[in-house]
Amino acid sequence: MLPFIRKNYTVRQFFGKNSFTMKAPAKTWTPTKVPRLYKHSSGTYYARISAGGKETWRSLKTKVFSVAKAELEERLRSAEFQAEVTPESPLGEKLTGADAFKIRERQIENNPALKKSTRHYLTQIIVSLKKSWPELEGSDLQRITAEDCEEWSGRFAKTVSPTRFNAHLSMLRSLFEIAIEKGSRRSNPAIKLKRRRVRFKDLSNRLPSRSEFLKFVHTIRTAQGRFSRHCADYVEFLAYTGVRRGEAPWIQWRHCDFEKGEILIEGNPEDGTKNHEVRRVPMVPAARTLLERLRDENPQAKPTDRVLRVKAAKKAMDRAASKAEIPRLTHHDLRHYFATICIESGADVPLVSRWLGHKDGGALAMKVYGHLRNEHSLAVASRVSFAA
Numbered sequence: 303m304l305p306f307i308r309k310n311y312t313v314r315q316f317f318g319k320n321s322f323t324m325k326a327p328a329k330t331w332t333p334t335k336v337p338r339l340y341k342h343s344s345g346t347y348y349a350r351i352s353a354g355g356k357e358t359w360r361s362l363k364t365k366v367f368s369v370a371k372a373e374l375e376e377r378l379r380s381a382e383f384q385a386e387v388t389p390e391s392p393l394g395e396k397l398t399g400a401d402a403f404k405i406r407e408r409q410i411e412n413n414p415a416l417k418k419s420t421r422h423y424l425t426q427i428i429v430s431l432k433k434s435w436p437e438l439e440g441s442d443l444q445r446i447t448a449e450d451c452e453e454w455s456g457r458f459a460k461t462v463s464p465t466r467f468n469a470h471l472s473m474l475r476s477l478f479e480i481a482i483e484k485g486s487r488r489s490n491p492a493i494k495l496k497r498r499r500v501r502f503k504d505l506s507n508r509l510p511s512r513s514e515f516l517k518f519v520h521t522i523r524t525a526q527g528r529f530s531r532h533c534a535d536y537v538e539f540l541a542y543t544g545v546r547r548g549e550a551p552w553i554q555w556r557h558c559d560f561e562k563g564e565i566l567i568e569g570n571p572e573d574g575t576k577n578h579e580v581r582r583v584p585m586v587p588a589a590r591t592l593l594e595r596l597r598d599e600n601p602q603a604k605p606t607d608r609v610l611r612v613k614a615a616k617k618a619m620d621r622a623a624s625k626a627e628i629p630r631l632t633h634h635d636l637r638h639y640f641a642t643i644c645i646e647s648g649a650d651v652p653l654v655s656r657w658l659g660h661k662d663g664g665a666l667a668m669k670v671y672g673h674l675r676n677e678h679s680l681a682v683a684s685r686v687s688f689a690a
Contacts, residue, residue: 397486399438417573464498521622533615542589544640547633556605
């Protein structure tokens with residue numbers, strides 16, 4: 303090698319002339335799409351943080367991106383990590399719980415991605431959180447300790463469902479995150495509080511059998527009320543399509559494609575469906591029969607007319623369940639009933655999940671509907687054979 307050529311140059315013979323090509327020095331750190339997450343040339347992932355005014359690297363001790371991402375998120379949430387990152391940063395101005403609540407309310411109100419119903423729900427959670435911890439509004443958030451949060455958690459968790467508790471915990475954490483962003487705290491004292499495990503209901507003995515459901519609908523239809531017949535149609539429609547209560551009232555005749563055998567679900571014109579996505583559900587034979595009858599009963603209906611005449615049937619359902627001597631059913635139970643019948647009829651869980659409008663590929667449906675009622679389970683068990 304010529305003396306003036308560095309190690310990172312190579313010599314090539316090209317048509318009798320020396321050609322020099324520079325080798326690019328290997329990059330030690332490669333940024334990822336996740337902020338603060340870098341990949342070392344060895345393949346190990348590191349977190350890049352600023353501690354004591356200096357940039358530093360912390361090994362995440364893994365070469366798997368998904369594991370590194372989860373580990374980084376866990377470290378960023380930990381109180382120890384946050385204290386380590388900004389050990390000498392002075393705290394900002396005092397921020398009370400009332401101040402944080404106001405900021406959180408503005409965030410909810412100004413978030414265009416939230417549906418109206420979601421805003422209403424989060425507002426209810428704020429009101430409830432204030433009642434569950436009355437002293438929080440007047441407290442300086444700098445002075446709230448992890449022990450204070452644990453005391454609230456232990457007391458409040460005994461009074462509400464796991465789902466409700468988890469929603470309150472998320473809201474409480476968000477208040478302290480606001481305080482951290484404002485410089486009033488260095489760490490989140492509620493970060494280590496455990497979410498309660500949500501147990502899915504056992505629907506095997508709660509949902510009616512096919513014969514009980516038909517009796518249930520007949521009881522509603524013959525109740526001789528002003529809207530009894532319409533309530534029965536409403537109940538059948540929810541049970542035969544699996545649509546949500548908030549979606550059913552917005553279905554028009556133009557959404558019913560009898561040729562393709564499917565129903566278009568668009569949801570509320572203002573907010574759309576729960577997942578903000580339009581979907582199509584099949585007209586199973588029972589649904590087609592119901593829709594054809596409703597169409598024949600109203601031949602003058604316009605494409606933009608609504609298929610159903612009522613938006614709910616709670617009272618009619620409660621009275622019918624009592625008279626038919628079956629467990630009380632809610633509107634959402636009719637969605638469970640649809641999914642259960644579909645699965646028992648041979649439809650696979652991911653397919654039913656798409657009909658229901660789930661976006662998780664069937665994970666939730668497997669947890670909720672991956673059961674078989676006793677009558678179906680025993681029927682399958684009777685066909686199991688170990689004979690040679």
